[in-house]
Amino acid sequence: MSRMPLEKKVLSENDRIAGRLRERFQERQVFCLNFISSPGAGKTSLLERTLESFSPSERVALLTGDIQTDNDARRLARFGFPVKQITTGGTCHLDARMIERALADWPLESLDTLLIENVGNLVCPSSYDLGEAAKVVVLSVAEGEDKPLKYPAIFFKSELMVLSKTDLLPYVSFDIGKAREYALQVHPGMEIVELSCKTGAGFDDWMKWLARRRESAKAEKVLASGQE
Amino acid sequence: MSRMPLEKKVLSENDRIAGRLRERFQERQVFCLNFISSPGAGKTSLLERTLESFSPSERVALLTGDIQTDNDARRLARFGFPVKQITTGGTCHLDARMIERALADWPLESLDTLLIENVGNLVCPSSYDLGEAAKVVVLSVAEGEDKPLKYPAIFFKSELMVLSKTDLLPYVSFDIGKAREYALQVHPGMEIVELSCKTGAGFDDWMKWLARRRESAKAEKVLASGQE
Numbered sequence: 001m002s003r004m005p006l007e008k009k010v011l012s013e014n015d016r017i018a019g020r021l022r023e024r025f026q027e028r029q030v031f032c033l034n035f036i037s038s039p040g041a042g043k044t045s046l047l048e049r050t051l052e053s054f055s056p057s058e059r060v061a062l063l064t065g066d067i068q069t070d071n072d073a074r075r076l077a078r079f080g081f082p083v084k085q086i087t088t089g090g091t092c093h094l095d096a097r098m099i100e101r102a103l104a105d106w107p108l109e110s111l112d113t114l115l116i117e118n119v120g121n122l123v124c125p126s127s128y129d130l131g132e133a134a135k136v137v138v139l140s141v142a143e144g145e146d147k148p149l150k151y152p153a154i155f156f157k158s159e160l161m162v163l164s165k166t167d168l169l170p171y172v173s174f175d176i177g178k179a180r181e182y183a184l185q186v187h188p189g190m191e192i193v194e195l196s197c198k199t200g201a202g203f204d205d206w207m208k209w210l211a212r213r214r215e216s217a218k219a220e221k222v223l224a225s226g227q228e
Numbered sequence: 229m230s231r232m233p234l235e236k237k238v239l240s241e242n243d244r245i246a247g248r249l250r251e252r253f254q255e256r257q258v259f260c261l262n263f264i265s266s267p268g269a270g271k272t273s274l275l276e277r278t279l280e281s282f283s284p285s286e287r288v289a290l291l292t293g294d295i296q297t298d299n300d301a302r303r304l305a306r307f308g309f310p311v312k313q314i315t316t317g318g319t320c321h322l323d324a325r326m327i328e329r330a331l332a333d334w335p336l337e338s339l340d341t342l343l344i345e346n347v348g349n350l351v352c353p354s355s356y357d358l359g360e361a362a363k364v365v366v367l368s369v370a371e372g373e374d375k376p377l378k379y380p381a382i383f384f385k386s387e388l389m390v391l392s393k394t395d396l397l398p399y400v401s402f403d404i405g406k407a408r409e410y411a412l413q414v415h416p417g418m419e420i421v422e423l424s425c426k427t428g429a430g431f432d433d434w435m436k437w438l439a440r441r442r443e444s445a446k447a448e449k450v451l452a453s454g455q456e
Contacts, residue, residue: 069378124349142368150348
């Protein structure tokens with residue numbers, strides 16, 4: 001079958017566009033995160049709470065991907081920051097070209113942070129670079145602790161695992177120690193934050209990670225310009 | 229881009245093999261179901277409980293798909309029925325060829341029922357016919373009631389929606405009426421069963437659907453032979 005070479009061609013075309021996006025993000029000092037999870041793991045809730053906690057002067061924008069509906073964009077637009085829905089119409093992931101198109105009429109100069117919510121899918125989005133500074137994988141405690149072993153690619157490629165819906169821990173059989181162990185087995189050194197968007201427990205850890213990671217991205221940029 | 233024609237070629241090749249499988253299943257009177265859901269929606273738990281409730285004389289076998297690990301096959305093998313793991317090694321869905329290969333050394337004559345647990349993914353598996361009599365979509369109440377609207381293809385193609393983990397209803401904001409409404413909007417007439425594999429509530433409804441659907445498959449077969 002001639003499938004693999006074509007898949008490779010599509011991926012290398014994607015990598016080319018993602019590289020171009022990454023350059024633009026770095027030049028304009030836009031910190032970009034790509035959020036990936038199963039359907040219903042709580043990406044939108046995490047982003048809602050994050051936007052809610054930002055000051056209105058924060059220069060943040062969101063792109064949110066779904067196969068159908070603009071439900072998420074409507075949920076996220078309530079906070080007054082720019083939000084755009086990317087409806088893929090059947091495609092199981094966002095790709096770099098969709099991001100480039102969505103950003104065409106947005107002046108990147110007006111942004112410090114771009115948050116991209118991918119299509120709910122723990123498999124395919126992991127193959128498509130969107131030019132982000134880092135991927136964040138969200139795993140709900142309702143899903144089972146074995147997911148890092150079963151879907152290793154996305155856990156390997158993400159800098160941070162957010163263990164979400166921890167308020168459900170008393171009602172599900174989810175071994176959080178094992179979840180951490182499996183994630184670190186797939187990706188040694190990966191950072192992990194446990195939180196509940198419902199109760200707010202652990203939410204500060206996430207906001208601290210976000211602030212720290214944004215600062216380190218800026219520092220890298222300064223360092224890189226110093227070396228030029 | 230030349231992508232769509234190749235995808236179509238892959239899918240039509242898949243349809244050809246699936247058609248061959250469907251013929252074999254019908255000839256040998258094997259009733260085959262294809263279970264599809266997000267990661268962690270509870271397919272394996274549903275199958276565990278189903279096997280547990282079968283009498284040992286039941287002629288049932290299972291194929292279980294995952295990207296990595298044979299965890300599910302090990303969980304399911306405890307009940308003494310034949311189980312085979314299909315590890316896709318990265319591929320986001322099962323395809324008909326994988327099923328054909330997995331069945332190569334299994335005498336279909338010895339089976340009445342074949343249950344196939346797909347890779348945890350609410351998107352891609354919906355495009356790949358496996359020769360099954362029916363698809364069953366499993367949606368956990370931890371995932372949110374909007375999923376039928378966001379991922380319409382699989383809800384449109386499934387004969388039954390199993391709303392799983394209903395024991396979590398008091399702890400999550402999931403509107404079961406809306407979930408039903410959205411599912412029926414996408415797929416009018418679709419059957420729906422609500423259950424909890426933890427408490428057993430609603431489990432009988434699922435077993436009744438299964439028994440009824442197996443009988444109707446047999447009746448169709450008898451009718452078809454009568455018309456020949």
